[in-house]
Amino acid sequence: xxxxxxxxxxxxxxxxxxxxxxxxxxxxxxxxxxxxxxxxxxxxxxxxxxxxxxxxxxxxxxxxxxxxxxxxxxxxxxxxxxxxxxxxxxxxxxxxxxxxxxxxxxxxxxxxxxxxxxxxxxxxxxxxxxxxxxxxxxxxxxxxxxxxxxxxxxxxxxxxxxxxxxxxxxxxxxxxxxxxxxxxxxxxxxxxxxxxxxxxxxxxxxxxxxxxxxxxxxxxxxxxxxxxxxxxxxxxxxxxxxxxxxxxxxxxxxxxxxxxxxxxxxxxxxxxxxxxxxxxxxxxxxxxxxxxxxxxxxxxxxxxxxxxxxxxxxxxxxxxxxxxxxxxxxxxxxxxxxxxxxxx
Ligand code: ATP
Ligand code: MG
Ligand code: FE
Numbered sequence: 001x002x003x004x005x006x007x008x009x010x011x012x013x014x015x016x017x018x019x020x021x022x023x024x025x026x027x028x029x030x031x032x033x034x035x036x037x038x039x040x041x042x043x044x045x046x047x048x049x050x051x052x053x054x055x056x057x058x059x060x061x062x063x064x065x066x067x068x069x070x071x072x073x074x075x076x077x078x079x080x081x082x083x084x085x086x087x088x089x090x091x092x093x094x095x096x097x098x099x100x101x102x103x104x105x106x107x108x109x110x111x112x113x114x115x116x117x118x119x120x121x122x123x124x125x126x127x128x129x130x131x132x133x134x135x136x137x138x139x140x141x142x143x144x145x146x147x148x149x150x151x152x153x154x155x156x157x158x159x160x161x162x163x164x165x166x167x168x169x170x171x172x173x174x175x176x177x178x179x180x181x182x183x184x185x186x187x188x189x190x191x192x193x194x195x196x197x198x199x200x201x202x203x204x205x206x207x208x209x210x211x212x213x214x215x216x217x218x219x220x221x222x223x224x225x226x227x228x229x230x231x232x233x234x235x236x237x238x239x240x241x242x243x244x245x246x247x248x249x250x251x252x253x254x255x256x257x258x259x260x261x262x263x264x265x266x267x268x269x270x271x272x273x274x275x276x277x278x279x280x281x282x283x284x285x286x287x288x289x290x291x292x293x294x295x296x297x298x299x300x301x302x303x304x305x306x307x308x309x310x311x312x313x314x315x316x317x318x319x320x321x322x323x324x325x326x327x328x329x330x331x332x333x334x335x336x337x338x339x340x341x342x343x344x
Contacts (some may be wrong), residue, residue, distance in 0.1 A: 009082025076316020
Protein backbone atom coordinates (compact mmCIF):
# COMPACT_ATOMS: atom_id res chain seq x y z
CA UNK A 1 0.00 0.00 0.00
CA UNK A 2 0.95 3.60 -0.70
CA UNK A 3 1.04 5.83 2.39
CA UNK A 4 1.38 9.61 2.53
CA UNK A 5 2.67 11.02 5.83
CA UNK A 6 2.43 14.62 7.03
CA UNK A 7 4.62 16.17 9.73
CA UNK A 8 4.12 19.68 11.14
CA UNK A 9 4.92 19.37 14.86
CA UNK A 10 7.59 22.04 14.90
CA UNK A 11 9.19 24.12 12.16
CA UNK A 12 9.48 21.67 9.25
CA UNK A 13 6.60 20.98 6.91
CA UNK A 14 7.32 17.39 5.90
CA UNK A 15 5.47 15.21 3.42
CA UNK A 16 6.73 11.68 2.90
CA UNK A 17 5.45 8.93 0.63
CA UNK A 18 6.25 5.25 1.13
CA UNK A 19 5.17 2.02 -0.50
CA UNK A 20 5.34 -0.53 2.28
CA UNK A 21 8.66 0.39 3.88
CA UNK A 22 10.17 1.68 0.65
CA UNK A 23 10.75 5.43 0.64
CA UNK A 24 9.49 7.12 -2.52
CA UNK A 25 9.58 10.79 -1.51
CA UNK A 26 10.54 12.95 1.45
CA UNK A 27 9.70 16.58 0.72
CA UNK A 28 10.53 19.20 3.33
CA UNK A 29 9.98 22.92 3.64
CA UNK A 30 11.56 24.48 6.71
CA UNK A 31 10.85 27.81 8.35
CA UNK A 32 14.05 27.54 10.38
CA UNK A 33 15.58 30.64 8.76
CA UNK A 34 12.62 32.73 9.84
CA UNK A 35 13.18 31.68 13.47
CA UNK A 36 16.95 32.04 13.50
CA UNK A 37 16.96 35.73 14.39
CA UNK A 38 14.78 34.99 17.44
CA UNK A 39 17.14 32.24 18.62
CA UNK A 40 14.31 29.71 18.84
CA UNK A 41 11.16 28.57 17.09
CA UNK A 42 8.33 31.13 17.22
CA UNK A 43 5.03 29.17 17.23
CA UNK A 44 2.98 31.77 15.33
CA UNK A 45 5.59 32.06 12.61
CA UNK A 46 5.80 28.27 12.33
CA UNK A 47 2.01 27.85 11.96
CA UNK A 48 1.78 30.40 9.18
CA UNK A 49 4.77 28.88 7.38
CA UNK A 50 3.13 25.42 7.52
CA UNK A 51 -0.04 26.87 6.04
CA UNK A 52 1.85 28.39 3.14
CA UNK A 53 4.08 25.37 2.54
CA UNK A 54 1.53 22.57 2.90
CA UNK A 55 0.03 22.32 -0.58
CA UNK A 56 3.29 22.92 -2.50
CA UNK A 57 5.08 20.34 -0.32
CA UNK A 58 2.37 17.73 -0.94
CA UNK A 59 2.63 18.44 -4.67
CA UNK A 60 6.40 18.18 -4.60
CA UNK A 61 6.27 14.84 -2.76
CA UNK A 62 3.79 13.38 -5.28
CA UNK A 63 5.92 14.59 -8.16
CA UNK A 64 9.09 13.04 -6.73
CA UNK A 65 7.32 9.76 -5.99
CA UNK A 66 5.79 9.79 -9.47
CA UNK A 67 2.28 9.23 -8.13
CA UNK A 68 -1.09 10.97 -8.22
CA UNK A 69 -2.83 11.81 -4.95
CA UNK A 70 -5.63 9.44 -5.94
CA UNK A 71 -3.13 6.54 -5.83
CA UNK A 72 -2.64 6.99 -2.07
CA UNK A 73 -4.15 4.22 0.09
CA UNK A 74 -3.91 5.87 3.52
CA UNK A 75 -2.91 9.15 5.15
CA UNK A 76 -0.77 9.36 8.28
CA UNK A 77 -0.21 12.56 10.22
CA UNK A 78 1.58 13.65 13.37
CA UNK A 79 -1.18 14.28 15.91
CA UNK A 80 1.28 15.20 18.69
CA UNK A 81 3.26 16.06 20.65
CA UNK A 82 4.39 19.44 19.35
CA UNK A 83 3.33 23.04 18.90
CA UNK A 84 -0.50 23.18 18.99
CA UNK A 85 -0.97 25.62 16.13
CA UNK A 86 1.61 23.87 13.97
CA UNK A 87 0.09 20.42 14.56
CA UNK A 88 -3.35 21.75 13.70
CA UNK A 89 -2.26 22.71 10.19
CA UNK A 90 -0.97 19.21 9.45
CA UNK A 91 -3.96 17.47 11.00
CA UNK A 92 -6.41 19.69 9.07
CA UNK A 93 -4.58 19.00 5.80
CA UNK A 94 -4.55 15.26 6.49
CA UNK A 95 -8.27 15.23 7.26
CA UNK A 96 -9.01 17.14 4.07
CA UNK A 97 -7.03 14.58 2.05
CA UNK A 98 -8.64 11.63 3.83
CA UNK A 99 -12.15 12.98 3.22
CA UNK A 100 -11.41 14.06 -0.34
CA UNK A 101 -9.83 10.75 -1.30
CA UNK A 102 -12.11 8.59 0.83
CA UNK A 103 -9.10 6.95 2.48
CA UNK A 104 -8.33 6.05 6.12
CA UNK A 105 -6.34 8.42 8.33
CA UNK A 106 -3.89 7.53 11.12
CA UNK A 107 -3.02 10.18 13.69
CA UNK A 108 0.33 9.08 15.10
CA UNK A 109 2.81 10.02 17.80
CA UNK A 110 5.78 12.07 16.58
CA UNK A 111 8.22 10.29 18.88
CA UNK A 112 7.16 6.81 17.79
CA UNK A 113 7.62 8.04 14.21
CA UNK A 114 11.23 8.99 15.05
CA UNK A 115 11.67 5.30 15.96
CA UNK A 116 9.74 3.80 13.03
CA UNK A 117 11.67 5.77 10.40
CA UNK A 118 14.70 3.54 10.79
CA UNK A 119 12.87 0.77 8.93
CA UNK A 120 13.10 2.76 5.72
CA UNK A 121 16.83 2.39 5.86
CA UNK A 122 17.62 -0.75 7.84
CA UNK A 123 14.62 -3.03 7.39
CA UNK A 124 12.12 -4.41 9.94
CA UNK A 125 12.51 -3.06 13.46
CA UNK A 126 14.04 -5.44 15.96
CA UNK A 127 11.37 -5.74 18.66
CA UNK A 128 11.76 -5.47 21.55
CA UNK A 129 14.42 -2.81 21.21
CA UNK A 130 15.69 0.03 23.32
CA UNK A 131 15.04 3.39 21.69
CA UNK A 132 16.95 6.50 22.64
CA UNK A 133 15.11 9.57 21.41
CA UNK A 134 17.16 12.71 21.51
CA UNK A 135 15.83 15.90 19.98
CA UNK A 136 15.20 19.56 20.68
CA UNK A 137 12.23 18.76 22.88
CA UNK A 138 12.91 15.25 24.18
CA UNK A 139 15.56 12.98 25.61
CA UNK A 140 14.10 9.63 26.53
CA UNK A 141 14.95 5.98 26.84
CA UNK A 142 12.08 3.76 25.76
CA UNK A 143 11.50 0.06 25.68
CA UNK A 144 9.75 -0.61 22.37
CA UNK A 145 7.69 -3.78 22.39
CA UNK A 146 5.55 -2.96 19.35
CA UNK A 147 6.06 0.44 17.76
CA UNK A 148 2.40 0.64 16.63
CA UNK A 149 0.95 -0.06 20.05
CA UNK A 150 3.05 1.25 22.85
CA UNK A 151 6.43 2.14 24.16
CA UNK A 152 7.47 1.98 27.80
CA UNK A 153 9.33 5.02 29.08
CA UNK A 154 12.33 3.87 31.15
CA UNK A 155 13.81 7.28 31.70
CA UNK A 156 13.89 10.84 30.42
CA UNK A 157 15.52 14.17 31.00
CA UNK A 158 14.51 15.86 34.23
CA UNK A 159 15.29 19.32 32.80
CA UNK A 160 16.63 20.31 29.35
CA UNK A 161 16.50 18.06 26.31
CA UNK A 162 19.83 17.16 24.70
CA UNK A 163 19.11 19.21 21.58
CA UNK A 164 18.09 22.15 23.73
CA UNK A 165 21.47 21.96 25.47
CA UNK A 166 23.23 21.90 22.08
CA UNK A 167 21.23 24.93 20.96
CA UNK A 168 21.85 26.90 24.17
CA UNK A 169 25.57 26.17 24.27
CA UNK A 170 25.87 27.08 20.59
CA UNK A 171 24.25 30.42 21.32
CA UNK A 172 26.70 31.00 24.14
CA UNK A 173 29.56 30.32 21.73
CA UNK A 174 28.12 32.71 19.15
CA UNK A 175 27.09 29.95 16.72
CA UNK A 176 23.85 30.21 14.69
CA UNK A 177 20.50 28.55 15.52
CA UNK A 178 19.80 25.66 15.54
CA UNK A 179 23.17 25.07 17.11
CA UNK A 180 23.49 21.26 17.08
CA UNK A 181 24.93 20.91 13.58
CA UNK A 182 27.31 23.86 14.18
CA UNK A 183 28.69 22.39 17.42
CA UNK A 184 29.10 19.08 15.60
CA UNK A 185 31.09 20.86 12.87
CA UNK A 186 33.38 23.06 15.00
CA UNK A 187 33.98 20.27 17.54
CA UNK A 188 35.83 18.30 14.87
CA UNK A 189 38.71 20.77 15.21
CA UNK A 190 38.56 20.76 19.01
CA UNK A 191 40.02 18.82 21.93
CA UNK A 192 37.28 16.79 23.60
CA UNK A 193 39.22 16.38 26.87
CA UNK A 194 40.20 20.06 27.10
CA UNK A 195 37.58 20.70 29.83
CA UNK A 196 36.10 18.01 32.06
CA UNK A 197 32.45 19.13 32.05
CA UNK A 198 29.99 17.46 34.47
CA UNK A 199 28.12 14.29 33.52
CA UNK A 200 24.59 14.80 34.85
CA UNK A 201 22.93 12.18 37.08
CA UNK A 202 25.86 9.77 37.04
CA UNK A 203 26.92 10.09 40.70
CA UNK A 204 26.10 7.04 42.77
CA UNK A 205 23.37 8.75 44.83
CA UNK A 206 21.72 10.08 41.64
CA UNK A 207 21.80 6.65 40.03
CA UNK A 208 19.65 5.25 42.82
CA UNK A 209 16.67 7.38 41.77
CA UNK A 210 17.63 8.39 38.25
CA UNK A 211 19.48 5.46 36.74
CA UNK A 212 17.99 5.99 33.28
CA UNK A 213 17.24 9.71 33.51
CA UNK A 214 19.19 12.57 32.03
CA UNK A 215 19.98 16.11 33.15
CA UNK A 216 21.64 18.69 30.93
CA UNK A 217 20.92 22.01 32.61
CA UNK A 218 23.87 21.70 35.01
CA UNK A 219 26.14 21.03 32.06
CA UNK A 220 24.82 24.06 30.21
CA UNK A 221 25.45 26.22 33.31
CA UNK A 222 28.95 24.80 33.69
CA UNK A 223 29.75 25.73 30.09
CA UNK A 224 28.33 29.23 30.61
CA UNK A 225 30.45 29.72 33.75
CA UNK A 226 33.58 28.47 32.03
CA UNK A 227 33.08 30.78 29.05
CA UNK A 228 32.32 33.78 31.29
CA UNK A 229 35.45 33.20 33.36
CA UNK A 230 37.50 33.02 30.20
CA UNK A 231 35.97 36.22 28.85
CA UNK A 232 36.63 38.03 32.13
CA UNK A 233 40.26 37.01 32.01
CA UNK A 234 40.52 38.70 28.62
CA UNK A 235 41.77 35.55 26.92
CA UNK A 236 40.04 34.32 23.75
CA UNK A 237 37.47 31.54 24.18
CA UNK A 238 38.68 28.34 22.48
CA UNK A 239 35.34 27.72 20.79
CA UNK A 240 36.28 24.41 19.16
CA UNK A 241 37.64 22.98 22.42
CA UNK A 242 34.60 24.08 24.44
CA UNK A 243 32.27 22.65 21.79
CA UNK A 244 34.17 19.35 21.66
CA UNK A 245 34.33 19.01 25.46
CA UNK A 246 30.63 19.83 25.81
CA UNK A 247 29.66 17.41 23.05
CA UNK A 248 31.80 14.70 24.66
CA UNK A 249 29.99 15.14 27.99
CA UNK A 250 26.56 14.88 26.34
CA UNK A 251 27.44 11.85 24.23
CA UNK A 252 29.16 10.11 27.14
CA UNK A 253 26.06 10.22 29.35
CA UNK A 254 23.62 9.50 26.53
CA UNK A 255 25.42 6.36 25.36
CA UNK A 256 26.32 5.11 28.83
CA UNK A 257 22.73 5.16 30.07
CA UNK A 258 21.27 3.76 26.85
CA UNK A 259 23.60 0.78 27.00
CA UNK A 260 22.90 0.32 30.71
CA UNK A 261 19.13 0.36 30.00
CA UNK A 262 19.43 -2.15 27.16
CA UNK A 263 21.63 -4.44 29.22
CA UNK A 264 19.29 -4.28 32.22
CA UNK A 265 16.39 -5.38 29.98
CA UNK A 266 18.40 -8.05 28.20
CA UNK A 267 17.84 -6.19 24.93
CA UNK A 268 20.44 -6.50 22.18
CA UNK A 269 19.32 -3.72 19.84
CA UNK A 270 19.52 0.01 20.44
CA UNK A 271 17.82 2.39 18.07
CA UNK A 272 18.72 6.07 18.16
CA UNK A 273 16.37 8.70 16.74
CA UNK A 274 15.56 12.41 16.84
CA UNK A 275 17.57 15.38 15.61
CA UNK A 276 20.53 14.87 17.96
CA UNK A 277 20.99 11.36 16.51
CA UNK A 278 22.44 13.22 13.52
CA UNK A 279 25.45 14.10 15.70
CA UNK A 280 28.61 12.51 14.35
CA UNK A 281 30.29 12.00 17.73
CA UNK A 282 27.15 10.42 19.21
CA UNK A 283 26.93 8.02 16.28
CA UNK A 284 30.56 6.95 16.55
CA UNK A 285 30.57 6.63 20.34
CA UNK A 286 27.29 4.69 20.45
CA UNK A 287 28.54 2.22 17.87
CA UNK A 288 31.89 1.73 19.56
CA UNK A 289 30.55 1.32 23.09
CA UNK A 290 27.60 -0.87 22.10
CA UNK A 291 29.82 -3.17 20.05
CA UNK A 292 32.01 -3.69 23.11
CA UNK A 293 28.89 -4.99 24.93
CA UNK A 294 27.67 -7.14 22.05
CA UNK A 295 24.80 -4.74 21.37
CA UNK A 296 23.73 -3.69 17.88
CA UNK A 297 23.00 -0.04 17.16
CA UNK A 298 20.74 1.31 14.42
CA UNK A 299 20.76 4.99 13.57
CA UNK A 300 19.00 6.37 10.50
CA UNK A 301 20.98 8.63 8.18
CA UNK A 302 21.08 12.24 9.46
CA UNK A 303 18.36 13.47 7.08
CA UNK A 304 15.91 10.96 8.55
CA UNK A 305 16.87 11.81 12.17
CA UNK A 306 15.63 15.39 12.08
CA UNK A 307 11.91 16.02 11.64
CA UNK A 308 10.52 14.85 8.29
CA UNK A 309 7.39 13.44 6.66
CA UNK A 310 8.90 10.08 5.76
CA UNK A 311 8.99 9.05 9.41
CA UNK A 312 5.24 9.63 9.72
CA UNK A 313 4.59 7.70 6.51
CA UNK A 314 6.80 4.85 7.81
CA UNK A 315 4.80 4.58 11.02
CA UNK A 316 1.53 4.86 9.07
CA UNK A 317 2.63 2.02 6.80
CA UNK A 318 3.33 -0.10 9.86
CA UNK A 319 -0.17 0.68 11.22
CA UNK A 320 -1.64 -0.59 7.95
CA UNK A 321 0.66 -3.62 7.81
CA UNK A 322 -0.24 -4.63 11.37
CA UNK A 323 -3.97 -4.08 10.85
CA UNK A 324 -4.47 -1.27 13.35
CA UNK A 325 -7.85 0.49 13.38
CA UNK A 326 -7.58 3.92 11.73
CA UNK A 327 -8.28 7.12 13.67
CA UNK A 328 -11.70 8.76 13.63
CA UNK A 329 -12.09 11.66 11.22
CA UNK A 330 -12.41 14.07 14.14
CA UNK A 331 -9.04 13.07 15.57
CA UNK A 332 -7.47 15.77 17.72
CA UNK A 333 -4.15 17.56 17.45
CA UNK A 334 -2.76 16.91 20.92
CA UNK A 335 0.21 19.13 21.75
CA UNK A 336 1.07 17.04 24.81
CA UNK A 337 0.26 13.59 23.42
CA UNK A 338 2.06 11.14 25.71
CA UNK A 339 4.63 8.77 24.27
CA UNK A 340 2.49 5.89 25.48
CA UNK A 341 -0.25 6.88 22.98
CA UNK A 342 1.12 5.88 19.58
CA UNK A 343 -2.14 6.06 17.61
CA UNK A 344 -5.02 8.44 18.47
P1 ATP B 1 10.86 17.00 18.86
O1 ATP B 1 11.64 17.28 20.09
O2 ATP B 1 9.38 17.25 19.03
O3 ATP B 1 11.13 15.66 18.29
P2 ATP B 1 12.50 18.95 17.36
O4 ATP B 1 11.97 20.23 16.94
O5 ATP B 1 13.51 18.93 18.40
O6 ATP B 1 11.27 18.00 17.67
P3 ATP B 1 14.23 17.41 15.62
O7 ATP B 1 14.42 17.72 14.18
O8 ATP B 1 13.87 16.04 15.99
O9 ATP B 1 13.10 18.42 16.02
O10 ATP B 1 15.54 17.85 16.42
C1 ATP B 1 16.12 19.12 16.30
C2 ATP B 1 17.25 19.23 17.32
O11 ATP B 1 18.33 18.40 16.90
C3 ATP B 1 17.82 20.64 17.49
O12 ATP B 1 17.99 20.90 18.87
C4 ATP B 1 19.18 20.55 16.78
O13 ATP B 1 20.16 21.42 17.31
C5 ATP B 1 19.55 19.10 17.04
N1 ATP B 1 20.52 18.62 16.06
C6 ATP B 1 20.40 18.51 14.72
N2 ATP B 1 21.55 18.07 14.14
C7 ATP B 1 22.44 17.89 15.16
C8 ATP B 1 23.79 17.47 15.25
N3 ATP B 1 24.49 17.13 14.17
N4 ATP B 1 24.37 17.41 16.47
C9 ATP B 1 23.68 17.75 17.59
N5 ATP B 1 22.41 18.16 17.58
C10 ATP B 1 21.78 18.24 16.39
MG1 MG C 1 13.16 21.15 13.68
FE1 FE D 1 11.29 15.58 16.28
